[in-house]
Amino acid sequence: MTHRRAVFVCCDGLGRDWVDASRTPTLQDMRHTGVWCAEHRAVFPSVTRVSAASIATGCLPGRHGLHGNRMGLLEGGRVVVRDVGNPDFRAHMRRATGTTLRVPTMAQRVATSGGFIAFSNVSPGAAYFLDPEHFGFVYHRAGSYAPQGVPIGGADALDVSHDLAGDWVMTQRFCAEILADRRPAIAVLWLANPDHTLHGVPLGSSAHLEALCHADRCVLEVLQTVERLRRDGDEILLLVGSDHGQETIGDCLDLEAWLSQQGLAPLLESGDIAVAGQGTAALLYATEHGRPRLLERLDALRAAPWADGVIAQGAMGEHGQVATGGLVAAVNMARRDELNPHGVRGRRWVVAEPGKPAAIGDGQHGGWGPDETNPFLIVNHAGSPSATLRQPTCITDIAPTMLRFLGLPMDGLDGSPLPLEQRG
Numbered sequence: 306m307t308h309r310r311a312v313f314v315c316c317d318g319l320g321r322d323w324v325d326a327s328r329t330p331t332l333q334d335m336r337h338t339g340v341w342c343a344e345h346r347a348v349f350p351s352v353t354r355v356s357a358a359s360i361a362t363g364c365l366p367g368r369h370g371l372h373g374n375r376m377g378l379l380e381g382g383r384v385v386v387r388d389v390g391n392p393d394f395r396a397h398m399r400r401a402t403g404t405t406l407r408v409p410t411m412a413q414r415v416a417t418s419g420g421f422i423a424f425s426n427v428s429p430g431a432a433y434f435l436d437p438e439h440f441g442f443v444y445h446r447a448g449s450y451a452p453q454g455v456p457i458g459g460a461d462a463l464d465v466s467h468d469l470a471g472d473w474v475m476t477q478r479f480c481a482e483i484l485a486d487r488r489p490a491i492a493v494l495w496l497a498n499p500d501h502t503l504h505g506v507p508l509g510s511s512a513h514l515e516a517l518c519h520a521d522r523c524v525l526e527v528l529q530t531v532e533r534l535r536r537d538g539d540e541i542l543l544l545v546g547s548d549h550g551q552e553t554i555g556d557c558l559d560l561e562a563w564l565s566q567q568g569l570a571p572l573l574e575s576g577d578i579a580v581a582g583q584g585t586a587a588l589l590y591a592t593e594h595g596r597p598r599l600l601e602r603l604d605a606l607r608a609a610p611w612a613d614g615v616i617a618q619g620a621m622g623e624h625g626q627v628a629t630g631g632l633v634a635a636v637n638m639a640r641r642d643e644l645n646p647h648g649v650r651g652r653r654w655v656v657a658e659p660g661k662p663a664a665i666g667d668g669q670h671g672g673w674g675p676d677e678t679n680p681f682l683i684v685n686h687a688g689s690p691s692a693t694l695r696q697p698t699c700i701t702d703i704a705p706t707m708l709r710f711l712g713l714p715m716d717g718l719d720g721s722p723l724p725l726e727q728r729g
């Protein structure tokens with residue numbers, strides 16, 4: 306009897322336009338032998354923690370409830386902006402909203418039918434939002450957990466470095482232990498690169514190209530393992546993709562300082578208005594008391610040269626968000642059509658984050674710019690003919706594609722399963 310299972314590999318921050326024969330030969334080959342999603346899209350904001358939650362649930366942020374990498378929570382009548390990357394964020398989110406994600410993850414959906422195991426080398430927040438309530442196994446250098454949140458210690462924990470070498474060590478263990486030996490229904494391998502490298506170097510630099518090469522090598526290791534297991538009789542659906550692309554930091558803007566200059570300083574100080582920066586975008590929060598004053602200033606925000614687009618209240622739905630829980634509006638930062646020193650087009654304004662100077666010239670993401678919203682996705686399945694999908698697809702389609710392959714219900718999802726046609 307065959308053992309059906311699904312595997313997703315995420316090359317964090319690998320934009321679709323970077324896939325080619327010289328930079329990523331394995332991905333280029335898989336693109337031509339599998340199904341290439343030519344119009345694949347990120348969610349908004351195009352940040353890793355929100356993407357992890359959307360990939361895990363098959364839902365847009367407005368439905369799963371994790372707004373951003375930094376997120377405002379209504380605590381004691383005021384908005385408190387918290388970093389989702391901190392280990393205690395889930396406790397704060399539960400206290401403020403009653404839960405973490407509002408919809409089931411893939412880990413929950415396969416908990417009693419084959420199980421879920423993820424290896425992640427990105428931030429702890431992004432790793433744990435793959436399975437925030439511990440239905441499966443999540444391995445991360447900051448702590449690895451079994452179902453019910455039982456800590457995994459000693460040599461079984463994932464002790465890898467947060468760099469290219471760590472991605473490679475993690476990949477080798479994932480192939481040998483998870484794919485070949487433990488064989489869960491759903492296995493996820495989430496590489497830190499090229500995203501981690503790009504946050505410190507320019508797009509198109511030699512370091513970026515080296516990171517692409519390393520990510521491609523990790524994918525090759527997984528592909529060869531999957532092909533060997535298929536020859537032994539396992540039926541495996543392999544999806545390889547990314548969560549978002551990256552763009553170039555051109556300038557930095559302190560949005561809180563600008564709002565203060567607009568006469569909102571007292572409301573910012575009282576916690577009635579707050580800004581949660583998302584790199585090349587920001588989410589704006591307000592209490593009932595602060596909302597009218599914030600809404601009054603949105604036209605001035607729209608007119609600012611560093612703002613590209615502002616959405617508020619009902620229009621948040623155009624970008625997959627819902628104005629609840631204090632969330633009122635969002636701004637996508639402007640883009641100038643200029644080349645970086647390596648010939649990569651586009652320079653973005655970013656929103657200043659407290660205590661974190663913007664690295665002008667390096668990579669960033671978070672908004673709805675043309676490159677950061679273009680992740681890639683390849684479906685590798687022995688039974689499907691090669692094809693290029695021209696219809697729009699989204700990272701929320703990954704969960705339903707895996708669930709349908711496994712024959713499990715796909716109720717309550719924003720995404721749709723990708724077509725997996727049988728050959729012959």
Ligand SMILES: [Zn+2]
Binds near residue numbers: 317352
């Ligand atoms: Zn990412």
